[in-house]
Amino acid sequence: MSAVYAVxxxxxxxxxxxxxxxxxxxxxVISMLGNKSLLQETVARLKGLIPNERIFIATNRxxxxxxxxxxxxxxxxNYLIEPSARNTAPSIGLAAMHIKRIDPEGIxxxxxxxxxxxxxxxxxxxVKVAVEAARKHDALVTFGIPPTRPETGYGYMQFSPGSPDxxxxxxxxxxxxxxxxxxxALRFISSGDFYWNSGxxxxxxxxxxxxxxEHLPDQSHQLELIEKSYGSPNYLxxxxxxxxxxxxxxxxxxVMEVTKTPILMVEGNFGWSDVGSWDELYRQYTPGxxxxxxxxxxxxxxxxNCFVYSHDKMTALIGLENMLIVNTPNALLICPxxxxxxxxxxxxxxxxxxxxxxx
Amino acid sequence: MSAVYAVxxxxxxxxxxxxxxxxxxxxxVISMLGNKSLLQETVARLKGLIPNERIFIATNRxxxxxxxxxxxxxxxxNYLIEPSARNTAPSIGLAAMHIKRIDPEGIxxxxxxxxxxxxxxxxxxxVKVAVEAARKHDALVTFGIPPTRPETGYGYMQFSPGSPDxxxxxxxxxxxxxxxxxxxALRFISSGDFYWNSGxxxxxxxxxxxxxxEHLPDQSHQLELIEKSYGSPNYLxxxxxxxxxxxxxxxxxxVMEVTKTPILMVEGNFGWSDVGSWDELYRQYTPGxxxxxxxxxxxxxxxxNCFVYSHDKMTALIGLENMLIVNTPNALLICPxxxxxxxxxxxxxxxxxxxxxxx
Numbered sequence: 001m002s003a004v005y006a007v008x009x010x011x012x013x014x015x016x017x018x019x020x021x022x023x024x025x026x027x028x029v030i031s032m033l034g035n036k037s038l039l040q041e042t043v044a045r046l047k048g049l050i051p052n053e054r055i056f057i058a059t060n061r062x063x064x065x066x067x068x069x070x071x072x073x074x075x076x077x078n079y080l081i082e083p084s085a086r087n088t089a090p091s092i093g094l095a096a097m098h099i100k101r102i103d104p105e106g107i108x109x110x111x112x113x114x115x116x117x118x119x120x121x122x123x124x125x126x127v128k129v130a131v132e133a134a135r136k137h138d139a140l141v142t143f144g145i146p147p148t149r150p151e152t153g154y155g156y157m158q159f160s161p162g163s164p165d166x167x168x169x170x171x172x173x174x175x176x177x178x179x180x181x182x183x184x185a186l187r188f189i190s191s192g193d194f195y196w197n198s199g200x201x202x203x204x205x206x207x208x209x210x211x212x213x214e215h216l217p218d219q220s221h222q223l224e225l226i227e228k229s230y231g232s233p234n235y236l237x238x239x240x241x242x243x244x245x246x247x248x249x250x251x252x253x254x255v256m257e258v259t260k261t262p263i264l265m266v267e268g269n270f271g272w273s274d275v276g277s278w279d280e281l282y283r284q285y286t287p288g289x290x291x292x293x294x295x296x297x298x299x300x301x302x303x304x305n306c307f308v309y310s311h312d313k314m315t316a317l318i319g320l321e322n323m324l325i326v327n328t329p330n331a332l333l334i335c336p337x338x339x340x341x342x343x344x345x346x347x348x349x350x351x352x353x354x355x356x357x358x359x
Numbered sequence: 360m361s362a363v364y365a366v367x368x369x370x371x372x373x374x375x376x377x378x379x380x381x382x383x384x385x386x387x388v389i390s391m392l393g394n395k396s397l398l399q400e401t402v403a404r405l406k407g408l409i410p411n412e413r414i415f416i417a418t419n420r421x422x423x424x425x426x427x428x429x430x431x432x433x434x435x436x437n438y439l440i441e442p443s444a445r446n447t448a449p450s451i452g453l454a455a456m457h458i459k460r461i462d463p464e465g466i467x468x469x470x471x472x473x474x475x476x477x478x479x480x481x482x483x484x485x486v487k488v489a490v491e492a493a494r495k496h497d498a499l500v501t502f503g504i505p506p507t508r509p510e511t512g513y514g515y516m517q518f519s520p521g522s523p524d525x526x527x528x529x530x531x532x533x534x535x536x537x538x539x540x541x542x543x544a545l546r547f548i549s550s551g552d553f554y555w556n557s558g559x560x561x562x563x564x565x566x567x568x569x570x571x572x573e574h575l576p577d578q579s580h581q582l583e584l585i586e587k588s589y590g591s592p593n594y595l596x597x598x599x600x601x602x603x604x605x606x607x608x609x610x611x612x613x614v615m616e617v618t619k620t621p622i623l624m625v626e627g628n629f630g631w632s633d634v635g636s637w638d639e640l641y642r643q644y645t646p647g648x649x650x651x652x653x654x655x656x657x658x659x660x661x662x663x664n665c666f667v668y669s670h671d672k673m674t675a676l677i678g679l680e681n682m683l684i685v686n687t688p689n690a691l692l693i694c695p696x697x698x699x700x701x702x703x704x705x706x707x708x709x710x711x712x713x714x715x716x717x718x
């Protein structure tokens with residue numbers, strides 16, 4: 001029977017959690033909740049499901065330096081190093097080539113490295129259902145998260161509920177919908193047949209490579225040239241030069257939204273969050289009666305629904321509402337929680353001011 | 360001719376500038392504006408007007424430890440140590456006793472240690488006018504500041520403008536008015552005959568001691584007993600025990616508002632501020648076009664009229680208005696500027712929580 005491989009996508013370098021996350025220490029490698037980093041949690045979540053030798057970390061050589069010390073249970077063989085950043089499709093293609101080479105029937109479980117899962121047992125059960133569906137139907141399988149609010153920051157998937165040839169929690173996907181506006185999001189969640197796209201994908205390596213051939217022929221061609229040089233003294237040079245030539249594209253745009261192959265969605269009821277914003281991180285905590293969440297030492301007066309993330313000093317709030325305060329050794333951010341998406345802009349501003357040392 | 364002595368009141372320990380000011384480093388000894396502390400500025404402001412040997416710092420022994428290193432030009436003889444905190448009247452009484460002892464005709468210029476004066480030349484000219492008025496009329500003389508806004512945090516003095524026997528800038532005070540509400544403050548400033556009470560007083564030592572005898576007989580009695588023991592081995596013990604028995608009272612309540620002796624007010628046009636709140640400190644700066652004042656390193660996005668006081672890190676503001684941010688090595692305060700008067704309450708709260716190390 002074909003084996004199951006995990007591909008953890010750990011090359012991202014967002015700015016949404018500045019000043020907690022930094023250029024050299026992106027979100028997935030910092031401890032946002034608890035002691036482990038989100039990446040460490042992602043790896044730990046696979047324990048008993050996928051053995052370490054079948055876990056691959058897709059990242060770049062810079063981030064590997066930060067990641068490797070966090071994952072002492074893994075070795076160099078566990079890393080798939082991308083020579084340049086080309087978004088998710090090329091990265092998944094490279095991983096699929098690698099897995100197909102070692103196991104022609106191998107099944108890939110593609111996992112973001114910076115998401116949160118509260119119920120690990122439920123997560124593992126869902127992976128097993130998804131792997132079974134990918135194996136049996138040679139389908140593209142995704143995890144759909146039942147939405148709990150009209151979130152405008154996520155993509156959605158519309159599905160046809162139930163099918164006699166599928167398990168109870170597996171459905172056929174009808175359409176992918178990009179991040180909606182508020183009205184559309186409200187319509188989506190009241191319809192009941194739109195789930196959040198978790199960015200978790202399960203399929204045979206051979207299946208996704210066939211999709212590349214059909215829908216991303218240029219990318220596929222470059223990947224095949226890389227593959228051909230594998231084992232030769234030219235390999236690394238070929239990888240670097242050819243990968244750089246590949247056009248950046250996400251797996252959603254490149255494959256999921258255009259494929260004719262059946263896409264199956266497994267219901268993911270395991271307390272998922274993409275922890276994609278300060279706002280979302282705040283929601284992961286249980287606030288006091290005043291709605292304040294204070295990580296570190298703090299005190300408040302006439303303040304509610306504030307989120308303080310500060311480790312090195314006493315933080316005192318007076319008369320604030322819905323405010324985010326992030327205090328790190330060399331930078332302090334203060335921003336209404338509902339404007340936290342503008343953190344990207346302030347990061348750009350600091351960069352433009354030539355103060356990269358704070359980024 | 361009688362000599363002029365300065366008595367600088369430096370015993371205060373307010374909490375309005377927490378977390379910048381602390382229990383052990385009150386407002387007058389910290390550098391709020393520029394490099395010098397407000398107390399250093401107060402002493403420097405007397406240069407050329409009153410020689411060092413006639414400057415007295417009224418404080419307590421704890422604060423003297425912080426003050427003395429800031430004023431290397433002064434010696435122990437310049438300090439009048441209060442054994443306990445008894446508000447301004449007893450402190451002024453003790454200083455008056457001391458000055459009368461060394462100079463029966465001595466004139467006292469009583470100055471708060473934590474005020475700001477932008478025009479030192481104007482200040483010195485005003486002191487000279489006031490000293491002359493105190494000498495000639497044996498009056499109680501105050502400095503009245505022409506109000507620039509309907510401030511509710513100051514006391515006011517109503518005066519009768521002009522008098523043939525007085526210089527142009529000297530007026531007779533009719534009434535003292537405590538901190539008014541907004542409507543009353545508006546009425547005061549539109550009337551034109553209400554000036555701010557600066558807390559600066561000028562009079563003969565003998566004059567104020569006569570006032571004590573009449574209006575504060577208990578205090579006067581204790582002060583006389585202290586005075587009688589001066590030079591004896593008992594002096595220090597007498598000072599400590601008798602001063603402790605003196606009832607706390609301010610010079611305004613105890614003398615100014617009840618005396619029948621003429622009170623004269625000299626117009627103080629020298630760019631005065633009591634720097635009594637964060638709000639008022641903010642007003643001392645010239646903000647950028649967006650109204651933001653950032654002391655330290657900072658950057659803003661969609662923010663206006665904010666005041667950042669932070670020295671050790673980059674402060675980034677997004678979407679804030681009229682916000683005060685004070686960042687010190689072990690404490691951070693965030694508060695709307697117009698609620699900065701509640702800082703006292705948060706200090707009480709931190710104390711109640713047993714976290715004195717932050718105070």
